[in-house]
Amino acid sequence: MLKGVDIGGTFVKVLWEDGRREKHRIFDFKNNRDLLLEKLREVILNGHPSGVGIAVAGFTSRSGVISHSPNIPVLNGLDLRKLLAGMDIPFVAGNDVSIGAFGEWYYDYRDSEILVLVAVGTGLGGGLVVGGKPFFGVSGTAMEIGHHTVLMDGRRCSCGRRGCWEAYCSSYGLSETYGKLGGEPLKDYQIIERAREGEETARRAVVEFKKFLIRGLMNLVHILNPDQIVLGGGVIEGMKELLGDIEKDLKNVVEDLPAGDVKVGYSTAGEFMGARGALAFIKSRTADNTF
Ligand SMILES: [Zn+2]
Known part of the structure; x- marks a missing residue:
C-alpha cells in the first residue's frame, strides 16, 4: 500500500x-x-x-x-x-x-486548469499545478512566492531580504503587525482569538494581514492567470471567518479578464x-x- x-x-x-x-x-x-x-x-x-x-x-x-x-x-x-x-x-x-498543491488538485479540484495553492503558517509557501501536473521549476524551487516583494525596503523577512510577502502574511508577520499597532507580544493564534473577541488592535492587525494577502494574490493572478486559488495553512484556517469574501475583494483589484475566471477556495486537508x-x-x- x-x-x-x-x-x-x-x-x-x-x-x-x-x-x-x-x-x-x-x-x-x-x-x-x-x-x-x-x-x-x-x-x-x-x-x-x-x-x-x-x-x-x-x-x-x-x-x-x-x-x-x-x-x-x-x-x-x-x-x-x-x-x-x-x-x-x-x-x-x-x-x-x-506537493500539497498537487493534492488539492488531485482530491478536490480536478476541473482546474491552473491551480495555485497559498499556504500561510509559520511561513508562506506556494504551489502550482498546470494541466494536472505539479510545477516544480528547473531546480524544484518554483513558487517561492513568500519571498516575492510586496513592499520595497519593507520589513525584514526570515530569508534576510526586505519587504517579502511572508514578512506580512505569516504567523510571525501577524505578530509583528500586532506589535507595531501597539499590541503586546503574542502568538498568531492569540491575536486571532482576540480579533474574534472584538479587540480593536487585533482586528486592525487582521485587516492589515488581509490587505497584504490580497496584494500578493493580485500579483499571482496577473502573473499566472489561474482559474483556482486555494488558501490553506494554520494561520489562514484560524482566521478564515474574519477574512470575509476574499474572492470578491480580489476580483475588485485585478484586471477584468482574469478576474472573470478566478475562483478562491479553502483547503480541506488541514x-x-x-x-x-x-x-x-x-x-x-x-x-x-x-x-
Ligand atoms: Zn523572504
Missing part, C-alpha cells in the same frame, strides 16, 4: 492510501542528525509501503536532495535516495507546498496537506509508472 509522508519541523505526518493517519514527533531529535535520520527512515519504511511520496518543508531538488530546510537545518544536504538506499522502494519527493499531496503524487506516479 502507498503512503504519503510529510517531514515538518515538529512532526512527521503520514497518510496511508486507506485513510489511516499517523503523527510522529521528531522535535526532540531535531538537532541530532544521526538520530533524526534513523527516526525518519523508520517512519518512512514502517508498515512496508509499496511506494512512498515524501513532502519536505524546504528547498528540495527534483531528485530528492534537500538543499536547504530553514526549519530543520540538520536535513540540509540530505539525499533522500541515500536515506532509502538498499530498500528498493519507489519514492517521489518535493517541497511540501508544491494539517495533512503535505502528506495528502505526497500520497496523491506517489499514486499518480505509480499509475503512470513514471519515476
